[in-house]
Amino acid sequence: MPELPEIETVKRALAPRLTGRALISSRARRSGLRHPFPDLSALHGQIVREVRRRSKYLLLDFDQGTLLLHLGMSGHLRWMEQDQPAGKHDHLDLIFEHGLLRLNDPRRFGAAMWQSRGEDHPALASLGPEPLDTSFDAKALHLRLRGRKTPIKVALMDPRVVVGVGNIYATEALFRSRIDPRKPAGELTLAQARKLLGHVKDVLNEGIARGGSTLRDFHGIEGQAGTFVDTFQAYGRQGLPCPRCNTPIQTVRLGGRASAFCPRCQG
DNA sequence: CATCGGACCTGTTAGC
DNA sequence: TGCTAACAGGTCCGAT
Numbered sequence: 001m002p003e004l005p006e007i008e009t010v011k012r013a014l015a016p017r018l019t020g021r022a023l024i025s026s027r028a029r030r031s032g033l034r035h036p037f038p039d040l041s042a043l044h045g046q047i048v049r050e051v052r053r054r055s056k057y058l059l060l061d062f063d064q065g066t067l068l069l070h071l072g073m074s075g076h077l078r079w080m081e082q083d084q085p086a087g088k089h090d091h092l093d094l095i096f097e098h099g100l101l102r103l104n105d106p107r108r109f110g111a112a113m114w115q116s117r118g119e120d121h122p123a124l125a126s127l128g129p130e131p132l133d134t135s136f137d138a139k140a141l142h143l144r145l146r147g148r149k150t151p152i153k154v155a156l157m158d159p160r161v162v163v164g165v166g167n168i169y170a171t172e173a174l175f176r177s178r179i180d181p182r183k184p185a186g187e188l189t190l191a192q193a194r195k196l197l198g199h200v201k202d203v204l205n206e207g208i209a210r211g212g213s214t215l216r217d218f219h220g221i222e223g224q225a226g227t228f229v230d231t232f233q234a235y236g237r238q239g240l241p242c243p244r245c246n247t248p249i250q251t252v253r254l255g256g257r258a259s260a261f262c263p264r265c266q267g
Numbered sequence: 268c269a270t271c272g273g274a275c276c277t278g279t280t281a282g283c
Numbered sequence: 284t285g286c287t288a289a290c291a292g293g294t295c296c297g298a299t
Binding site: 034072075107 | 290291292293294295
């Protein structure tokens with residue numbers, strides 16, 4: 001799933017529901033996913049103070065610390081007011097006084113981790129800037145790309161450069177910017193970095209406004225599909241005509257990921 | 268340090 | 284129809 005807009009969608013839906021509410025209990029149906037689940041029993045009866053997002057992590061703040069949730073490649077969270085029988089790949093339930101949050105993740109690349117108050121969890125420690133922070137500007141991006149020979153698409157998806165941008169949003173931002181995804185990152189001019197960052201912010205904001213992108217697994221917490229998929233111009237469109245020039249969209253593998261682009265207008 | 272390949276998982280689809 | 288291989292939204296680790 002789940003890139004920044006999908007996690008932000010979940011965060012915005014959950015914040016008003018969970019803030020100030022007490023976690024009553026929890027249920028784990030396996031010992032963990034990518035990492036072992038933390039023991040949450042000390043949190044039972046504790047109040048969610050804030051719901052935040054950092055990179056692709058959803059953060060639930062308690063007085064004692066923060067619960068980090070990651071949806072990996074195929075995860076989603078579902079809010080239900082009444083308990084329902086668990087289905088396949090329903091791994092973890094957080095039970096509140098007024099409902100239940102259930103984590104489902106077929107491929108099990110997701111995670112639930114604990115960070116005690118005052119600690120800096122290793123998963124968050126080395127993350128780069130948030131792309132939607134106003135302080136992250138073209139100069140900052142250009143500086144972070146300097147000297148790198150790796151393809152710009154790979155650099156854009158590197159969370160040490162900037163967080164939250166996965167395959168879908170990187171592909172779409174590069175298409176809109178008319179930049180070849182194979183171009184060495186360090187060769188972008190400041191003007192190109194400015195254009196690219198503008199489009200990164202645009203696709204992320206549009207993604208959030210549309211409730212994310214639902215390819216298969218991702219859904220909002222009430223089960224809704226995200227409709228940013230309806231705006232895809234390059235992602236998943238191999239062989240179909242470029243919306244700008246009608247040249248067939250091509251795919252190359254960069255950093256092990258399929259990368260769709262227009263060979264004519266992304267020079 | 269930067270870069271690359273592979274690993275972690277299951278499910279779906281394309282191709283034979 | 285049935286089998287197999289390739290591929291999928293994301294990290295993370297070890298080798299070079």
